[in-house]
Amino acid sequence: MKEELNELASEAYEINVAKGYYKGRVNIPEKLCLIHSEVTEALEAERNDKYFLMTKTQKNVLMGWTNEVDFKESYDQTIKGSFEEEMADIIIRTLSLCAHKKIDISFHVKAKIRYNKSTSPKKFLS
Numbered sequence: 001m002k003e004e005l006n007e008l009a010s011e012a013y014e015i016n017v018a019k020g021y022y023k024g025r026v027n028i029p030e031k032l033c034l035i036h037s038e039v040t041e042a043l044e045a046e047r048n049d050k051y052f053l054m055t056k057t058q059k060n061v062l063m064g065w066t067n068e069v070d071f072k073e074s075y076d077q078t079i080k081g082s083f084e085e086e087m088a089d090i091i092i093r094t095l096s097l098c099a100h101k102k103i104d105i106s107f108h109v110k111a112k113i114r115y116n117k118s119t120s121p122k123k124f125l126s
Contacts, residue, residue, distance in 0.1 A: 003106055004106070005095065005105045005106040005109060006099075006104060006105060006106045008095050009095035009096065009098045009099040009103075009105055010099050012092045012093075012095045012096040012099065013095070013096045013099030013100055015096075016096050021096075022096075022100055026100060028097075031093070031097050031100075032097075034093055035090060035093045035094055035097070038086055038089040038090040038093060039086075039090060041086040041089070042083055042086035042087055042089075042090065045081060045082055045083040045085075045086050046083050050081055050082050050083060051082055051083050051084065052078065052079050052082040052083070052084040052085065054078060058078075062074050062075065062078065062079075
């Protein structure tokens with residue numbers, strides 16, 4: 001994980017820039033709301049029990065498509081709208097925003113995990 005998150009963040013950001021999502025002055029509250037909207041979509045997928053159920057072999061076949069049209073069609077039939085897809089969207093939007101803000105997210109995730117290890121569990125209301 002050393003730099004992988006930063007690499008994924010850069011890739012996500014570059015794709016979004018190419019698509020025009022980071023044009024002109026960037027509205028950070030709007031970007032945060034878009035992340036929140038993906039959380040809401042994940043909640044809906046959970047409520048509807050919509051999960052991506054594929055074997056490792058099926059996943060390899062899906063990712064092995066060389067033709068983008070075939071890949072997209074297969075993706076739409078198997079993954080689209082699933083809880084896993086929405087979780088991926090949350091991460092992609094978050095990583096893209098981190099790259100835009102030039103945040104070393106790999107460092108911050110590792111530091112936060114280390115910090116969390118040193119704190120005592122909090123009690124939550126049930």
